[in-house]
Amino acid sequence: MIKVGIIGATGYAGNELVRLLLGHKDAEIVWYGSRSYIDQKYADVYRNMFQLVDAVCMDDNMDELAKQVDVIFTATPQGLCASLVNEEILSNTKIVDLSADFRLKDVSIYEQWYKLEHKAPQYIDEAVYGLCEINRNQITKKTRIVANPGCYTTTSILTLYPMVKEGLIDPDTIIIDAKSGTSGAGRGAKVANLFCEVNESMKAYGVGTHRHTPEIEEQLGYACGRNDLKLIFTPHLVPMNRGILVTAYANLAKDVTYEEVKAVYDKYYKEETFVRVLERDVCPETRWVEGSNFVDIGFKIEPRTHRLIMMGALDNLVKGAAGQAVQNMNLLFGLPETEGLMAAPMFP
Numbered sequence: 083m084i085k086v087g088i089i090g091a092t093g094y095a096g097n098e099l100v101r102l103l104l105g106h107k108d109a110e111i112v113w114y115g116s117r118s119y120i121d122q123k124y125a126d127v128y129r130n131m132f133q134l135v136d137a138v139c140m141d142d143n144m145d146e147l148a149k150q151v152d153v154i155f156t157a158t159p160q161g162l163c164a165s166l167v168n169e170e171i172l173s174n175t176k177i178v179d180l181s182a183d184f185r186l187k188d189v190s191i192y193e194q195w196y197k198l199e200h201k202a203p204q205y206i207d208e209a210v211y212g213l214c215e216i217n218r219n220q221i222t223k224k225t226r227i228v229a230n231p232g233c234y235t236t237t238s239i240l241t242l243y244p245m246v247k248e249g250l251i252d253p254d255t256i257i258i259d260a261k262s263g264t265s266g267a268g269r270g271a272k273v274a275n276l277f278c279e280v281n282e283s284m285k286a287y288g289v290g291t292h293r294h295t296p297e298i299e300e301q302l303g304y305a306c307g308r309n310d311l312k313l314i315f316t317p318h319l320v321p322m323n324r325g326i327l328v329t330a331y332a333n334l335a336k337d338v339t340y341e342e343v344k345a346v347y348d349k350y351y352k353e354e355t356f357v358r359v360l361e362r363d364v365c366p367e368t369r370w371v372e373g374s375n376f377v378d379i380g381f382k383i384e385p386r387t388h389r390l391i392m393m394g395a396l397d398n399l400v401k402g403a404a405g406q407a408v409q410n411m412n413l414l415f416g417l418p419e420t421e422g423l424m425a426a427p428m429f430p
């Protein structure tokens with residue numbers, strides 16, 4: 083049994099980790115970390131766990147936790163994991179960090195976009211960017227830190243990656259329009275996320291400045307061998323609980339047919355359990371992936387403007403956070419990658 087500790091178990095991503103790990107046959111949660119609910123029963127914070135979880139919440143003492151568990155998930159705000167991690171911890175356990183602390187390889191870009199001083203830059207190089215479908219060979223029993231990609235970035239990169247990698251689109255013309263449900267903003271109380279502020283409305287935010295922009299640029303830059311790739315990423319907040327929908331646009335680099343584009347997507351994803359390339363003219367919808375670890379992808383060639391329109395949908399709390407983190411844990415311990423993750427999407 084893999085012993086698991088979760089720092090940030092009382093957040094939305096943390097609760098989703100708990101839900102998924104309860105159904106995992108090789109993992110046992112032994113530490114429900116919290117800042118605000120220490121000594122309170124976890125099931126009193128999240129009543130969906132009534133009679134399923136007896137444990138009380140513990141503090142975020144990562145040094146102590148590292149001695150007790152095989153893997154720690156940090157589902158905490160940006161900067162916290164980097165401020166806690168040290169060599170002794172990493173000699174005792176593995177870390178899957180759901181925040182962005184180890185995602186960007188250039189610390190100055192992290193500090194510029196996150197407006198935070200990075201407290202552990204010495205671990206950035208060894209951390210593996212845990213986008214499993216692309217980097218699974220780098221995630222092994224020897225890996226100590228996995229930087230779990232974010233929700234917008236997972237959707238955007240998986241949707242665009244084959245097209246960029248195979249040169250079907252001009253990467254300098256990429257525009258990503260993304261939409262997220264409100265759980266993407268976390269459970270913490272913020273006026274902007276109150277019911278009346280979000281319900282019956284939609285808005286763009288972080289326009290031209292959203293911190294996921296350099297993460298997508300870096301990863302798609304690797305795909306086309308460029309370290310200067312720039313693109314436009316515009317997120318929107320929509321009044322639903324879960325889900326990310328990405329619609330991405332780019333100029334075609336050459337004339338292509340539907341069959342040629344489909345063949346490229348199939349080349350990368352036909353064998354991937356969690357990436358579903360949809361049938362011709364079917365557009366992904368968040369409702370068809372909700373509660374699951376699937377990413378649905380569709381596309382349309384737009385001949386009038388010689389562009390390709392690429393679409394992707396996933397559940398921000400599952401493939402966009404906790405599900406991908408469990409997928410990474412499975413890889414770290416040599417388990418079947420799909421263990422604990424094969425629940426079908428729920429509907430309605």
Ligand SMILES: NC(=O)C1=CN([C@@H]2O[C@H](COP(=O)(O)OP(=O)(O)OC[C@H]3O[C@@H](n4cnc5c(N)ncnc54)[C@H](OP(=O)(O)O)[C@@H]3O)[C@@H](O)[C@H]2O)C=CC1
Pocket residue numbers: 089090091092093094095096115116117118119142156157158159160162180181182231232233265266267268269270398399402403
């Ligand atoms: N929500 C999403 O869709 C996604 C989230 N992520 C990332 O996952 C991480 C968690 O996000 P999310 O669950 O939404 O956030 P929440 O705000 O819902 O939860 C944050 C968690 O971190 C804990 N926490 C906050 N501050 C501290 C601190 N100083 N020390 C210890 N624990 C602390 C909170 O504890 P308590 O409640 O007890 O105070 C809570 O458990 C973030 O880095 C986020 O960017 C990534 C992809 C998607």
Ligand SMILES: CC(=O)N[C@@H](CCC(=O)OP(=O)(O)O)C(=O)O
Pocket residue numbers: 180181182231232233234235262263264265266267268317319
């Ligand atoms: C709707 C909403 O507010 N979403 C969050 C991003 C989700 C997230 O969790 O961020 P990471 O992927 O960086 O971990 C935001 O835009 O800041």
